[in-house]
Amino acid sequence: MLPTTLNESQIWEALKEVEDPEMPISLVDMGMVFDVSVEGANTKIQLGLTATACPAIDFIFYDIRERLKKEGCEDIEIELVWDPPWTKERISEEGRFILSTWGLSV
Amino acid sequence: MATLSDEALKQKIEKGHLIETTEEMTEGYKKALIQILLVQADTELMSAPSYYMAARSAPSMNTRLSAYAVIQDELGHAHITYQLLEDLGMDKEYLIYGRKPHEFKNPYGFDQPLETWVELVVANAYFDRAGITLLGDPFENTSYGPWKRSLVKIDKEELFHLRHGEVWMKRLCEAGGQAKEEIQRAADWMFPMGVEWFGMPDHLKRHTAQLEYKLKGKTNDELRQIWLSAVVPLSESCGIHVPAHFDEAQQEYVLDYEFPVDYDPSQKRWKFDSPVSWDQVFERWKKRGPYNEIYVKSIQKHYKDFMAMLNGGN
Numbered sequence: 001m002l003p004t005t006l007n008e009s010q011i012w013e014a015l016k017e018v019e020d021p022e023m024p025i026s027l028v029d030m031g032m033v034f035d036v037s038v039e040g041a042n043t044k045i046q047l048g049l050t051a052t053a054c055p056a057i058d059f060i061f062y063d064i065r066e067r068l069k070k071e072g073c074e075d076i077e078i079e080l081v082w083d084p085p086w087t088k089e090r091i092s093e094e095g096r097f098i099l100s101t102w103g104l105s106v
Numbered sequence: 107m108a109t110l111s112d113e114a115l116k117q118k119i120e121k122g123h124l125i126e127t128t129e130e131m132t133e134g135y136k137k138a139l140i141q142i143l144l145v146q147a148d149t150e151l152m153s154a155p156s157y158y159m160a161a162r163s164a165p166s167m168n169t170r171l172s173a174y175a176v177i178q179d180e181l182g183h184a185h186i187t188y189q190l191l192e193d194l195g196m197d198k199e200y201l202i203y204g205r206k207p208h209e210f211k212n213p214y215g216f217d218q219p220l221e222t223w224v225e226l227v228v229a230n231a232y233f234d235r236a237g238i239t240l241l242g243d244p245f246e247n248t249s250y251g252p253w254k255r256s257l258v259k260i261d262k263e264e265l266f267h268l269r270h271g272e273v274w275m276k277r278l279c280e281a282g283g284q285a286k287e288e289i290q291r292a293a294d295w296m297f298p299m300g301v302e303w304f305g306m307p308d309h310l311k312r313h314t315a316q317l318e319y320k321l322k323g324k325t326n327d328e329l330r331q332i333w334l335s336a337v338v339p340l341s342e343s344c345g346i347h348v349p350a351h352f353d354e355a356q357q358e359y360v361l362d363y364e365f366p367v368d369y370d371p372s373q374k375r376w377k378f379d380s381p382v383s384w385d386q387v388f389e390r391w392k393k394r395g396p397y398n399e400i401y402v403k404s405i406q407k408h409y410k411d412f413m414a415m416l417n418g419g420n
């Protein structure tokens with residue numbers, strides 16, 4: 001297995017390019033990425049969903065893996081976090097701006 | 107009703123005026139508006155049982171969640187659109203629960219059985235693309251204000267349906283083998299269904315009340331081109347063959363078969379060597395497809411009994 005070439009902040013950068021499948025906003029700006037940790041070749045991502053029955057869960061996992069594969073990360077673990085739950089307070093300033101131009105206010 | 111004449115109304119609309127209330131409408135405007143909204147409402151509603159039938163074969167919990175979310179969106183779209191009709195004086199309850207199956211105005215494509223996960227995702231890629239194409243037009247061009255505003259949210263949600271279809275189509279085609287063969291089989295009957303969705307070509311029918319009142323802005327052929335310009339490249343990028351190509355000389359998409367052709371719903375097969383007249387197509391649509399009754403009944407089934415129970419009757 002190829003060792004990952006990215007450190008944690010680079011993973012965060014890459015995740016900033018993965019969009020929510022339903023809106024033009026990144027998972028990071030949505031506040032859905034709770035934690036990133038890199039240990040050797042293994043990248044672990046803790047993800048909070050906006051709803052337990054998130055319709056896009058499969059796409060989100062797929063998009064994260066595809067994006068990180070491009071950086072040479074192969075060993076990716078995605079863990080769902082329910083405690084603490086995701087709340088809209090987690091959306092970034094930039095995210096709020098994007099959502100307001102998309103017609104949503106949070 | 108309006109004191110304006112039809113001509114005066116059309117001139118006002120031509121200048122970009124948005125109609126907001128029934129008082130501003132002429133009989134002709136209102137009639138054409140009801141007709142186009144009814145097609146949309148019925149299409150949204152009937153997509154739900156049709157997608158549900160296929161979604162039952164979702165291969166995992168996560169995929170089931172996304173398919174059911176699409177269905178829930180469609181019910182929401184139907185709800186918004188029947189409400190618009192109610193605001194025009196129609197009875198929403200009657201429209202949904204009182205009509206006979208053959209009175210529903212959804213396209214022939216939603217009279218067909220969707221039987222597998224693969225058919226669901228191709229429907230999302232082809233049929234929801236037809237939906238976005240048909241609803242993106244009034245969102246941009248319609249002269250009826252309440253309809254235009256109702257489409258903001260609908261069109262956004264449709265983007266997810268489309269993405270659901272396109273991403274799954276790509277994933278299944280990348281897997282190759284049986285997955286790709288099944289996509290091809292679904293595309294074989296669903297692509298021409300989408301072509302037919304947009305109705306008669308412009309050289310046979312161009313001036314319609316819907317265009318004159320600017321309820322929509324684009325002709326059937328223009329809309330069909332927009333659909334083809336999305337669906338043909340998508341299919342080709344998946345390695346799926348569809349009977350259409352981009353013609354350099356004409357600078358537009360052309361079909362590789364004589365349009366329209368005969369369809370055998372029991373085999374889900376188009377008879378490309380049997381061109382038919384549009385009268386024959388209308389005949390087939392009027393006869394309705396094999397699942398028209400099943401879908402309508404699945405929506406209406408429990409309504410009367412339940413209402414009686416709720417009202418204390420037996």
Ligand SMILES: [Fe+2]
Binds near residue numbers: 183264
């Ligand atoms: Fe819809």
Ligand SMILES: [Fe+2]
Binds near residue numbers: 180234237264267
């Ligand atoms: Fe849809």
